[in-house]
Amino acid sequence: MSVFDNFTKRWLQPFFFLGKNSLSLIGGAITTAAAFVIVGFWMVDVLGHGGSANPYLGIITFLILPGFFIAGLIMIPIGIAIQRKKLLAVGQLPSIYPDIDFNEPMFRHALNFVVVATFINFVIVGIASYRGVAYMDTPGFCGAACHVPMQPQWVAYQHSPHSHVDCVECHVGSGAGNYFQAKMAGMKQLVGVTFDTYPRPILAPLSELRPARATCEACHAPRRFVGDRLLVKTSFADDDKNTMTKTILVLHLGGVDSLSRLSGIHGHHLNHFEYVATDDEDQTIIAVYEPGPNGSQTEYLSSDWKGPVKGVRRVMDCMDCHNQAAHAYQTAADAVNESMAIGTPSADLPFVHKQGLQLIQAKYSSQSEAATKIQAGLEDFYRTQYPTVWNTQHEQVEKAAQTLITIYKQNVFPAMKVTWGTYPNNIGHNNFPGCFRCHDGNHTSKDGKTITNDCAACHNLLAVDESNPKLLSEMGFQ
Ligand code: HEC
Ligand code: HEC
Ligand code: HEC
Ligand code: HEC
Ligand code: HEC
Structure with a gap:
């Protein structure tokens, strides 16, 4: 018996005979249909026409369609196996499968189709799985x-x-x-x-992230010397004029200078400090370890903590301060102040700072409810309290409402129980413990050394909430 005959008798004939069952046929149909659609999508994608940024389209093209494709392929042998078992049970499984007549053109075409289709299927499965995996990384x-x-x-x-x-x-x-x-x-x-x-909200233990060495430091040089950096913060008051004030500080960011000395905020923390926190968000830090000469270590303990120090020691890196580098949330006050400083809500609208803050901080059950109620709330306020403003500055009121809604939607997600302040920002110390998790003047070593709480170690305050600091105009700020 030639190899070809052997193949026909042992494989092809049973395949065609047993393959004539509904499960295998449906499987074949699903696979073929999915293949056509997948290839269609790829062509659209490659030609670059009609490409859509809709993420659900990605799920369909890269994950669901290939899923159908493979499910169809799997159904074919399962159908064959079931059919075989069924026939075997009733004793109807032929010992010799019916001949296939290669002279019949219909059959030759079918055979060619199966061989070609199998080859193409391999290619499709290969590309689809590669692209599916790549897509899952976007x-x-x-x-x-x-x-x-x-x-x-x-x-x-x-x-x-x-x-x-x-x-x-x-x-x-x-x-x-x-x-x-x-x-x-x-x-x-x-x-x-x-x-x-x-869980709602999803919380973010830093220990589950890659270390900064492998992430941040791939793009940012940790030893770069930044030196001093000027920070100007604009705030508005709750009065009818929304009185504007400025706070100016010079932050001593430092870095590593040309003599390899560590200085300032960035420099000192390159020193591999370790700490132990009692919560997943690292907000309560009970012990800090500073390496000294010859492998010695200074242990600073929080005086608020009476028990023994237990827990994982984490080496401090960029993300302990810049925990919001990639996911930036604001407090309601910061968001409204920053937005007003660049023009909306307009400070010309009486009490807009106070009203705006109240409206975005109220409790709503969804973002869409918030949008409706914030807009209605602001409109009502001016219509009833300041009819002249409502009549003459209508457009500004509408713009203010839209900005407040945008601020709300960027920070509050009722469906995920995320509200103002759910995610702490570790830079600074006014809204969250931040730097003061360690620099609160309360973390002390056995020999009486305390982690510094000296304002000037971190920044010089040049003005605090001044209405019109002379300094700014002298420096040429507008
Ligand atoms: C530049 C680095 C960076 C990038 C890029 C980044 N993240 Fe994060 N992600 C972080 C850091 C740092 C935290 C921890 C924040 C904290 O502890 O406050 C975090 C926390 C999270 C959390 C909270 C829960 C958890 O797993 O710890 C989720 C969810 C998350 N990121 C999803 C995403 C998604 C989705 C993207 C892409 C759209 C993304 N991240 C891109 C750095 C990054
Ligand atoms: C793939 C490269 C890349 C990675 C990884 C990366 N950054 Fe950046 N980062 C940038 C670029 C580029 C900018 C400048 C963006 C701009 O000015 O719009 C930037 C800006 C910043 C800024 C300044 C933001 C500001 O408001 O001026 C900080 C802080 C920062 N990155 C910290 C981090 C931290 C912390 C990590 C690790 C969690 C990190 N980066 C990871 C590329 C990167
Ligand atoms: C002890 C806290 C702390 C650590 C640790 C820290 N930073 Fe910063 N970083 C700051 C503060 C504070 C600022 C300035 C304030 C701000 O950006 O809001 C800053 C600013 C920056 C900026 C903007 C600098 C500029 O030129 O304006 C970059 C970029 C940056 N950090 C990257 C990093 C990277 C990368 C690491 C890790 C190697 C790191 N930081 C570690 C506190 C820290
Ligand atoms: C996990 C604890 C921890 C956190 C959080 C932390 N630091 Fe530190 N920092 C230390 C330790 C420990 C030292 C060294 C002891 C000292 O100098 O007081 C230090 C030193 C410093 C110094 C040098 C002080 C000097 O001696 O001149 C500066 C500046 C500084 N930190 C700024 C910051 C800023 C800004 C933040 C917040 C963005 C911050 N640190 C957050 C632990 C921490
Ligand atoms: C360990 C470092 C550190 C110490 C000590 C420190 N600060 Fe700060 N402070 C910061 C940082 C960092 C910021 C900037 C936060 C930012 O980028 O928004 C800041 C911001 C401020 C601001 C501006 C706040 C705002 O958002 O409007 C004021 C005011 C301030 N500090 C006052 C003080 C005073 C007063 C002291 C002394 C009792 C002090 N700080 C001690 C690190 C420190």
């Missing part, structure tokens, strides 16, 4: 596709200076091990999303 998939649970991080990401850095750059390590780990964690999260068991 911010579109991570952020937008997992819509509700990731919405706060996704929106806050888009307003950060890192909105063009892929999620996986910071959240997934390189190498197969990290990749696998991240995908397993992703699977767990997918199950959480499917069965609606994910």
Whole structure:
């Protein structure tokens, strides 16, 4: 028996005979249909026409369609196996399968089709799995596709200076091990999303992130000398004139100078400080370790903590201060002040600072309810309290309402129980503990040394809430 005959008798004939069952035929149809649609999408994609940024389209093209494709392929042998078992059970499985007549043109065409289709299927499965995996690494998939649970991080990401850095750059390590780990964690999260068991809000232990060495420091040189940096903050008061004041400070960022000395805020913390916190968000720090000469270490303990120090020691890096580098949330007051400083809500509208803050800080059950009520609230206020403003500055009122709604939507996500202040920002010390988690004047070593609380170690305050600091005009600020 020739090889070809052998192949025909042992494989092809049973395949065609047993393949004539509804499951295998439906499987074949699904696979073929999915293949056509997938290839169609790819062609649109490659030609670059009609491409859509809609993340759900990505899920369909890269994950669901290939899923159908493979499910169809799997149905074919399953159908064959079931058919075989069925026939075997009733004793109707032929010992010799019916001959295939190669002279019949109809059959030759069918055979050619199967061979060619199998080849093409291999190519499709290969490309589809590659592209599916690559797609799962894009911010579109991570952020937008997992819509509700990731919405706060996704929106806050888009307003950060890192909105063009892929999620996986910071959240997934390189190498197969990290990749696998991240995908397993992703699977767990997918199950959480499917069965609606994910936590609300999602909190962010820094220990689950890649170390800064592998992420931030891939782009930012940690030893760069920044020196002093001027910071000007504009605030508005709650009176009818929304009185504007300025706070000016010179931050001593420092760095590593040309003699390799560590100075200022950036420099000192390159010294591999370690700390122990009692919560996942690292807001309560009970012990800090500063390396000294010859491997010695100074231990600073919080006087608020009476128990023994237990817990994982974390080496301080960029993300302990810049925890919001990629997901920037604001406090209500900062957001309104910053926005008013660049023009809306207009400070010409009486009490707009006070009213605006009240409206965005009220409790709403959803973002859409907030949008309706913030707008109605502001309109009502001017219509009833300041009819002349309502008549003459109507457009400014509407603009103010829209800005307030935007601020709300960037920071509050009722569906995820994320509200003002849910995510602490560790830079500074006025809104959250921040630097004062350690620099509160309350972390002291056995020999009486305290982590500094000296204002001037970090910044010089040149003006605090002054209405018109002379300094600014002298320096040429407008
Ligand atoms: C530049 C680095 C960086 C990038 C890029 C980045 N993140 Fe993050 N992400 C962080 C840091 C740092 C935190 C921790 C914040 C904290 O502890 O306050 C975090 C926290 C989170 C959290 C909170 C829960 C957790 O897993 O710890 C989610 C969810 C998240 N990021 C999703 C995303 C998504 C989705 C993207 C892409 C759209 C993204 N991140 C891009 C750095 C990054
Ligand atoms: C892929 C490169 C890349 C990575 C990774 C990266 N950054 Fe950046 N970062 C940038 C760029 C580019 C800018 C400037 C953006 C701009 O000015 O619009 C920037 C800006 C910043 C700024 C200044 C923001 C401001 O308001 O002026 C800080 C702070 C910062 N990054 C911290 C971090 C931290 C912390 C990490 C790690 C969690 C990190 N970066 C990871 C590229 C990166
Ligand atoms: C002890 C806290 C702390 C640590 C640790 C820290 N930074 Fe900063 N960084 C600051 C503060 C404070 C500022 C200025 C205020 C601000 O950006 O709001 C700043 C500003 C910056 C800026 C903007 C500088 C500019 O030229 O205006 C960059 C970029 C930056 N940091 C990157 C990093 C990177 C990368 C690391 C890790 C190697 C790091 N930082 C570690 C506190 C820190
Ligand atoms: C995890 C604890 C911790 C946090 C959080 C922290 N620091 Fe520090 N910092 C230290 C330790 C420890 C030292 C060294 C002891 C000292 O100099 O008082 C230090 C030193 C400094 C110094 C040098 C002081 C000097 O001796 O001249 C500056 C400036 C500084 N930190 C600024 C900041 C700023 C700004 C922040 C917040 C953005 C911050 N630190 C957050 C632990 C911390
Ligand atoms: C460990 C460092 C550190 C110490 C000590 C410190 N500050 Fe600050 N402070 C900061 C940083 C960093 C910021 C800037 C935050 C930012 O970028 O928005 C800041 C901001 C401020 C602001 C402006 C706040 C705003 O958002 O309007 C004031 C006012 C201020 N500090 C007052 C003080 C006073 C008073 C002391 C002394 C009792 C002090 N700080 C001690 C680090 C420190």
